[in-house]
Amino acid sequence: MKRLVIALGGNALGNNPEEQLKLVKQTAKTIVDLSEEGYNVIVGHGNGPQVGMINLAMDFAANNGANTPSMPFAECGSMSQGYIGYHLQQSIKNELNARKLNKNVATIVTQVVVDEKDEAFKNLTKPVGMFYTKDEADKIAAEKAFTFVEDSGRGYRRVVASPQPQKIVELETVKQLVDNGSIVITIGGGGIPVIEKQDGSLEGVAAVIDKDKSSAKLAKDLDAEMLVILTAVDRVCINFNKPNQEELASINLEEAAKYIAEEHFAKGSMLPKVEACVDFVASSTNGKALITSLEKAKEALHGKTGTIICKDR
Ligand SMILES: Nc1ncnc2c1ncn2[C@@H]1O[C@H](COP(=O)(O)OP(=O)(O)O)[C@@H](O)[C@H]1O
Numbered sequence: 655m656k657r658l659v660i661a662l663g664g665n666a667l668g669n670n671p672e673e674q675l676k677l678v679k680q681t682a683k684t685i686v687d688l689s690e691e692g693y694n695v696i697v698g699h700g701n702g703p704q705v706g707m708i709n710l711a712m713d714f715a716a717n718n719g720a721n722t723p724s725m726p727f728a729e730c731g732s733m734s735q736g737y738i739g740y741h742l743q744q745s746i747k748n749e750l751n752a753r754k755l756n757k758n759v760a761t762i763v764t765q766v767v768v769d770e771k772d773e774a775f776k777n778l779t780k781p782v783g784m785f786y787t788k789d790e791a792d793k794i795a796a797e798k799a800f801t802f803v804e805d806s807g808r809g810y811r812r813v814v815a816s817p818q819p820q821k822i823v824e825l826e827t828v829k830q831l832v833d834n835g836s837i838v839i840t841i842g843g844g845g846i847p848v849i850e851k852q853d854g855s856l857e858g859v860a861a862v863i864d865k866d867k868s869s870a871k872l873a874k875d876l877d878a879e880m881l882v883i884l885t886a887v888d889r890v891c892i893n894f895n896k897p898n899q900e901e902l903a904s905i906n907l908e909e910a911a912k913y914i915a916e917e918h919f920a921k922g923s924m925l926p927k928v929e930a931c932v933d934f935v936a937s938s939t940n941g942k943a944l945i946t947s948l949e950k951a952k953e954a955l956h957g958k959t960g961t962i963i964c965k966d967r
């Protein structure tokens with residue numbers, strides 16, 4: 655069966671357990687829809703807000719008399735995979751049962767190897783957790799030696815390193831489950847970043863890998879038919895948010911490169927998605943990538959909306 659890798663954006667997940675479970679129930683319908691279209695579905699997702707929340711809560715408890723241990727960032731990443739994976743696998747199973755579909759679904763706690771010399775460790779770019787005012791951010795930065803950046807006019811957010819994904823450690827396990835027909839949730843939050851020591855052992859590092867990049871890597875490694883990036887917009891645009899905004903129904907690799915060079919895609923939001931699609935399509939024989947909204951995923955798969963990125967069109 656053909657393999658389809660989905661990357662779920664923040665709007666598929668929400669900001670607290672109640673909101674997340676409610677949103678994920680809708681997300682599950684889309685995932686089961688795509689599975690019913692005849693694909694082996696593999697699901698990746700973001701974790702920026704969630705890993706930040708977990709890290710902040712653990713840090714607060716450890717420093718405010720709760721007598722709990724301080725929790726390393728990589729462990730917080732693994733907790734975010736469990737937390738989001740639990741909601742996804744429960745909601746997907748409920749949806750499968752409601753449609754009387756006999757399929758299994760499982761979350762794999764997934765590590766992704768990064769290079770400890772990656773320049774990203776010197777230049778922190780990945781926003782995590784909640785938004786602060788400038789004064790709050792300055793105060794926390796001074797106390798904890800954290801770095802903050804202004805995030806798209808919405809306030810200040812802590813940033814952490816976001817190194818390149820190099821190797822998905824649990825890839826073979828994912829393949830086996832996929833080949834057995836299971837829906838697999840993996841590389842949550844881009845994967846738990848680990849470095850490979852000289853003796854071959856793995857060790858977690860404080861970072862958050864971009865989920866779109868990891869999803870492209872997974873789609874390549876699985877020789878997927880399709881990479882589907884689900885976000886908040888139905889289609890990618892040029893001249894986004896300008897009077898001459900134009901929706902793109904399909905673009906080839908040359909057009910994508912031209913639009914990237916012309917800076918039509920915002921850094922930190924649409925740019926990594928288009929780049930991930932280009933990366934996957936360029937290295938695949940027949941693979942296509944699709945960027946669309948969660949709500950329109952099924953329609954987009956039938957060519958009614960969404961932006962397709964392909965070799966030739
Ligand atoms: N050229 C563009 N076309 C469409 N959307 C764009 C473009 N540039 C920036 N965006 C914004 O990028 C957002 C998706 O990025 P982001 O919010 O980071 O995604 P997610 O959280 O789903 O991974 C869209 O909702 C849109 O507001």
Ligand SMILES: NC(=O)OP(=O)(O)O
Nearest residue numbers: 700701702843864865
């Ligand atoms: N890991 C990751 O890319 O998370 P977000 O999509 O939430 O930023």
